[in-house]
Amino acid sequence: MVPVTRWLDEREQRAWRSYLAMQAQLQARLHRRLQADSGLSYADFDVLVALTDREDDRVRVLELAEALQWEKSRLSHHLSRMQKRGLVERQECADDARGAFVALTREGRRAIEDAAPAHVEAVRELMFDGLDAGQVDALAGIAETVLGRIRAAG
Amino acid sequence: MVPVTRWLDEREQRAWRSYLAMQAQLQARLHRRLQADSGLSYADFDVLVALTDREDDRVRVLELAEALQWEKSRLSHHLSRMQKRGLVERQECADDARGAFVALTREGRRAIEDAAPAHVEAVRELMFDGLDAGQVDALAGIAETVLGRIRAAG
DNA sequence: CCAACCTAGATGATGTGTCAACTATTCCGG
DNA sequence: CCGGAATAGTTGACACATCATCTAGGTTGG
Numbered sequence: 001m002v003p004v005t006r007w008l009d010e011r012e013q014r015a016w017r018s019y020l021a022m023q024a025q026l027q028a029r030l031h032r033r034l035q036a037d038s039g040l041s042y043a044d045f046d047v048l049v050a051l052t053d054r055e056d057d058r059v060r061v062l063e064l065a066e067a068l069q070w071e072k073s074r075l076s077h078h079l080s081r082m083q084k085r086g087l088v089e090r091q092e093c094a095d096d097a098r099g100a101f102v103a104l105t106r107e108g109r110r111a112i113e114d115a116a117p118a119h120v121e122a123v124r125e126l127m128f129d130g131l132d133a134g135q136v137d138a139l140a141g142i143a144e145t146v147l148g149r150i151r152a153a154g
Numbered sequence: 155m156v157p158v159t160r161w162l163d164e165r166e167q168r169a170w171r172s173y174l175a176m177q178a179q180l181q182a183r184l185h186r187r188l189q190a191d192s193g194l195s196y197a198d199f200d201v202l203v204a205l206t207d208r209e210d211d212r213v214r215v216l217e218l219a220e221a222l223q224w225e226k227s228r229l230s231h232h233l234s235r236m237q238k239r240g241l242v243e244r245q246e247c248a249d250d251a252r253g254a255f256v257a258l259t260r261e262g263r264r265a266i267e268d269a270a271p272a273h274v275e276a277v278r279e280l281m282f283d284g285l286d287a288g289q290v291d292a293l294a295g296i297a298e299t300v301l302g303r304i305r306a307a308g
Numbered sequence: 309c310c311a312a313c314c315t316a317g318a319t320g321a322t323g324t325g326t327c328a329a330c331t332a333t334t335c336c337g338g
Numbered sequence: 339c340c341g342g343a344a345t346a347g348t349t350g351a352c353a354c355a356t357c358a359t360c361t362a363g364g365t366t367g368g
Contacts, residue, residue, distance in 0.1 A: 005271040005275065008282070011294075012282050014294050019294075022296075022300045023177055069179065073317085073357075098317070098361095099363095120160070125307065135296050138289065138296065139172075140173075143176035144172050146281055149280050150280055186356090215347065225325080227326070227347085228326070231324075235323070251333060252334070252345070252347065253345090
């Protein structure tokens with residue numbers, strides 16, 4: 001018995017194709033705009049936001065990787081590039097000599113504070129200003145459901 | 155008068171954060187799975203699907219770029235890599251000596267036909283099997299709205 | 309105490325995406 | 339026709355992501 005593929009039906013196909021298109025376009029637009037306005041990439045932005053979320057402005061590397069859901073090598077490479085640009089710095093960890101902290105620099109803080117308003121404005125303009133409250137909630141619900149399934153799938 | 159940033163309210167923030175997380179996780183999962191099962195990247199898959207959509211199994215490069223909404227240089231680089239792996243080939247264009255066709259090879263066809271069922275299954279498992287019909291339609295509606303705004307934003 | 313093992317993180321190779329610059333051809337106004 | 343502008347596509351440089359591997363420092367059972 002060869003298992004028969006359950007292809008997407010028309011409704012699903014429509015949703016999937018437009019989701020993919022939206023996702024790609026939205027990502028590209030927001031990224032380009034952020035980059036042009038502030039010189040930050042989307043990835044830089046995420047790292048900086050995660051850092052400003054801490055009252056210390058510093059975190060252990062793995063903890064940051066966890067928070068961002070990034071692989072540690074991705075983060076390590078990315079931090080090296082950001083460090084070269086002066087946005088973050090690495091600090092030794094006294095507790096565990098293997099470990100390291102990443103800390104926000106003054107320049108990093110300035111960069112995120114300068115970039116955030118225009119970025120939020122872009123998100124609003126491209127997404128939220130076009131959606132009604134029901135759609136916003138529906139989106140949250142869908143995303144949470146899918147995230148749950150992803151986690152369940154291990 | 156300094157314009158005041160209209161930050162996201164709580165409902166919007168919740169939707170935005172979960173959307174971003176879903177998007178990143180879903181992309182990563184599907185990509186990894188596709189790669190592991192078939193050796194194709196997501197991008198390869200998109201190119202191959204676009205090619206099989208033509209009855210000729212070949213397209214002009216820019217037309218393909220348009221269909222995929224990719225930048226032409228991205229496509230050009232990607233085609234070079236795919237060509238090196240034997241998935242597509244380039245053909246001269248008699249009408250316009252500047253132009254070129256990209257054509258599906260026998261190997262390319264085999265690759266996409268082998269990869270598609272498992273990919274659809276993964277999409278189903280991670281996304282559609284968890285959503286009800288209302289959510290599927292809501293997703294399509296949201297994506298279409300946002301796409302419209304993106305196009306409107308030029 | 310120390311050998312086997314585990315963990316934090318860095319690194320190198322390779323594939324991918326973006327931007328700017330380039331080449332070759334076609335188009336178009338005079 | 340012919341010279342300048344537009345068009346099709348490629349290329350090179352660089353930022354980014356992933357994988358496998360490596361190093362150095364911790365942890366634990368005997």
